[in-house]
Amino acid sequence: MAESLAAMAAQTGTALAGLTVMFAMFQNYFPCELRNIIMECYEKLVNFVYPYIQITFPEFQGDGFRRSKAYSAIERYLNSNSTKQAKRLQAYVFDDCDAVVLSVANNEEVTDEFKGIKVWWTSSEHSPNKQSISFWPREDEKKYFRLTFYRKYRHRITAEYIKHVMEEGKAITVQERRRKLCTNKAGGGASGTGCGSRGGGIWSEVVFEHPATFATLAMDPIRKEQIVKDLMYFSKSEDYYKNVGKAWKRGYLLYGPPGTGKSTMIAAMANLLQYDVFDLELTAVENNTELRKLLINTTSKSIIVIEDIDCSIDVTAKRDDEDEEEDEEDAEQKNSVNEEKKKKKKKRSKVTLSGLLNTIDGLWSACPGERIIVFTTNHVEKLDKALIRRGRMDEHIELSYCGFEAFKILAKNYLEVDSHELFAKIRQLLNETEMSPADVADKLMRKSDGEDADGNLMRLIKALEEVQEKKKAAKLEEKEKIREMRVAIKL
Numbered sequence: 296m297a298e299s300l301a302a303m304a305a306q307t308g309t310a311l312a313g314l315t316v317m318f319a320m321f322q323n324y325f326p327c328e329l330r331n332i333i334m335e336c337y338e339k340l341v342n343f344v345y346p347y348i349q350i351t352f353p354e355f356q357g358d359g360f361r362r363s364k365a366y367s368a369i370e371r372y373l374n375s376n377s378t379k380q381a382k383r384l385q386a387y388v389f390d391d392c393d394a395v396v397l398s399v400a401n402n403e404e405v406t407d408e409f410k411g412i413k414v415w416w417t418s419s420e421h422s423p424n425k426q427s428i429s430f431w432p433r434e435d436e437k438k439y440f441r442l443t444f445y446r447k448y449r450h451r452i453t454a455e456y457i458k459h460v461m462e463e464g465k466a467i468t469v470q471e472r473r474r475k476l477c478t479n480k481a482g483g484g485a486s487g488t489g490c491g492s493r494g495g496g497i498w499s500e501v502v503f504e505h506p507a508t509f510a511t512l513a514m515d516p517i518r519k520e521q522i523v524k525d526l527m528y529f530s531k532s533e534d535y536y537k538n539v540g541k542a543w544k545r546g547y548l549l550y551g552p553p554g555t556g557k558s559t560m561i562a563a564m565a566n567l568l569q570y571d572v573f574d575l576e577l578t579a580v581e582n583n584t585e586l587r588k589l590l591i592n593t594t595s596k597s598i599i600v601i602e603d604i605d606c607s608i609d610v611t612a613k614r615d616d617e618d619e620e621e622d623e624e625d626a627e628q629k630n631s632v633n634e635e636k637k638k639k640k641k642k643r644s645k646v647t648l649s650g651l652l653n654t655i656d657g658l659w660s661a662c663p664g665e666r667i668i669v670f671t672t673n674h675v676e677k678l679d680k681a682l683i684r685r686g687r688m689d690e691h692i693e694l695s696y697c698g699f700e701a702f703k704i705l706a707k708n709y710l711e712v713d714s715h716e717l718f719a720k721i722r723q724l725l726n727e728t729e730m731s732p733a734d735v736a737d738k739l740m741r742k743s744d745g746e747d748a749d750g751n752l753m754r755l756i757k758a759l760e761e762v763q764e765k766k767k768a769a770k771l772e773e774k775e776k777i778r779e780m781r782v783a784i785k786l
């Protein structure tokens with residue numbers, strides 16, 4: 296088989312041209328029946344001399360204004376798969392990705408192979424008619440890709456290969472595009488261009504560049520694997536959701552004390568699935584109507600996040616004053632409820648629980664495409680059962696104080712050590728005390744160039760011992776109080 300399509304075309308071109316002239320000449324002189332026989336023979340001969348089929352994919356769709364999705368997918372596919380073999384390349388920057396992208400230059404031929412079948416691609420451009428001027432893309436200015444393959448593979452190419460190119464191209468687009476972090480917080484967006492909003496500018500966006508991944512997330516490895524599998528399954532289950540008649544949406548409730556990795560897990564989810572993140576600040580939402588508008592303006596392949604849901608709207612059966620009392624106790628005991636959350640609690644949104652539930656349910660049915668919604672809370676027990684029932688929040692994920700397995704991941708992340716003689720001591724202390732992964736990470740973080748792992752691990756041990764001492768002292772104090780109360784009752 297000849298390697299290059301151009302070489303083959305050169306070989307067959309002359310023969311084909313001769314045949315075509317002969318056929319045109321003879322056609323007029325023969326009766327109809329004979330012409331049909333000649334026609335059949337001619338086709339056989341042409342197939343023999345030129346056994347290929349060509350398919351053209353123009354850059355613009357029928358209306359001439361919209362770029363063809365097929366063309367874009369082929370462009371990404373060829374750029375990623377064929378630029379290594381092409382000798383002439385073009386460099387440019389796509390709208391949705393800042394990096395310089397190399398593409399195959401016009402009239403450069405590249406080959407591809409699919410399940411043992413060889414195909415040829417060329418990118419070309421119709422030469423424009425320079426006499427006329429037009430403001431719109433014109434027929435004669437359009438670029439196109441041409442796919443050539445052997446006639447005998449017609450079915451496999453049209454039924455399988457083109458589908459494969461489209462899917463691969465789309466996947467590469469998703470991978471390469473810069474993802475967005477959209478927020479409705481006042482002054483939250485740098486660009487203010489609006490993100491998924493049509494006309495209202497209600498979401499503002501920045502580029503999402505959080506480095507967290509599931510590999511660096513410190514938590515029980517078995518649970519972590521389950522979550523990753525769940526997410527991956529969801530992202531590939533469009534047909535399954537369609538078959539069972541459910542909207543392609545999934546809800547996750549992340550709960551646990553402050554600093555246990557809830558926000559970090561959301562970033563890891565977005566990085567795993569290559570989704571955008573819509574960070575919904577409920578306290579900045581005026582009412583249920585505005586909430587609906589915001590959610591309808593989210594795009595597919597996105598994670599909608601409502602952090603500290605219990606602080607944002609009244610999602611509890613208890614009265615507000617009870618909450619305040621409880622939080623003050625919490626604050627005294629653990630000193631960990633930060634000021635931001637307290638402020639949020641004071642400024643609850645006018646969105647009601649039923650408004651939120653209706654909007655989420657409406658979103659599920661009204662918006663096409665896949666979406667994940669995530670609620671986070673430090674106080675899962677306060678949430679109304681209706682809000683977190685399965686079907687709305689399908690997965691409930693607890694993120695907790697740092698265990699030994701989670702510590703090992705942090706030690707690997709921060710110190711690049713898999714094992715150490717101090718690990719045994721740390722394991723014992725972690726079993727006896729409660730420290731968040733955020734606090735453990737803080738102790739392991741290198742603060743200067745010269746620090747070695749021993750110094751960081753010792754710092755962690757010291758901090759854990761201090762927590763342990765405080766815990767012991769608190770227990771003693773409690774015992775003493777109970778003893779005093781008993782004495783007072785006896786008196």
Ligand SMILES: Nc1ncnc2c1ncn2[C@@H]1O[C@H](COP(=O)(O)OP(=O)(O)OP(=O)(O)O)[C@@H](O)[C@H]1O
Pocket residue numbers: 511512513514551552553554555556557558559560673694732733734736
């Ligand atoms: N499980 C974890 N794995 C890796 N890093 C973590 C983990 N938990 C916390 N961290 C570190 O601590 C920092 C704070 O964690 P994060 O904001 O994810 O906690 P959170 O549970 O969302 O806290 P809050 O409830 O206060 O919002 C992160 O930037 C990260 O560096």
